[in-house]
Amino acid sequence: AQKVTQAQTEISVVEKEDVTLDCVYETRDTTYYLFWYKQPPSGELVFLIRRNSFDEQNEISGRYSWNFQKSTSSFNFTITASQVVDSAVYFCALRRGNNAGNMLTFGGGTRLMVKP
C-alpha cells in the first residue's frame, strides 16, 4: 500500500523567513513518482513539481527547492525568503510506477501561513 505523510499540519512564519515542508512516503515499488501541489486560498490545485524515483537530483526553481532522499523516503520542499503570496495548503503526492491509471495518493497537506 502507498502512503504519504505530511506531519506538519500548520506552519506559521514571518515574511522573508525560510520554511521547509516535510513529506515522507511509503511504497514497495522501485519505480514511483512524487509530486507537490499548491492550493491557495482560492481553492484550485496548482502543480509545482514532479520527481521520479531514479532521479535524486535536487531541484531549484526560483525561491522553491526540493530535496529528494530515497534513503529516508523523503521529498521535502523549501521556500526561501517566504512571501505572503506563498500562504497556501501544500500537498505532497505519490504515484506508483506501474500505475496504469496515473492515480495519486495524497498526504494530508500542510497549511502554510506567511505573515507580513
Add this chain to the structure above:
Amino acid sequence: NAGVTQTPKFRVLKTGQSMTLLCAQDMNHEYMYWYRQDPGMGLRLIHYSVGEGTTAKGEVPDGYNVSRLKKQNFLLGLESAAPSQTSVYFCASSFEQGASSSYNSPLHFGNGTRLTVT
C-alpha cells in the same frame, strides 16, 4: 483553453436527496478522476476512468457512482446523500495519448465543488 471545468461550484443537499456533479475537460485526456478533500485527510480518490466507457473504484467509492459516456465528461452521482458526504469534490484529468511523457503527466484539476449535506 478552459482545462477542467466542474459544475456546480456549490450545492446544499438534504439527507437522502440525489445529485450529479459534472466534470468536463477539453485537453483530450484519457484519464479522469474524482477526489474528495476533507480537512487533515488530503485528497482521497473516489472513482476514476482510464477511458471512455470504463470506470473503476478508488479508495472511498461507497455511496457514489460514476459514468464516462463521453471522453470529455466524467459524472459523479450521489444517489442518497448523507452528511458524511459533505466535502469539497475535485475532478482531475491526465494523460494524452501520444504525448511525450504522458504516462506520468501531472493531474490537471478543476476548481472544486463544495457540497454540504444537512
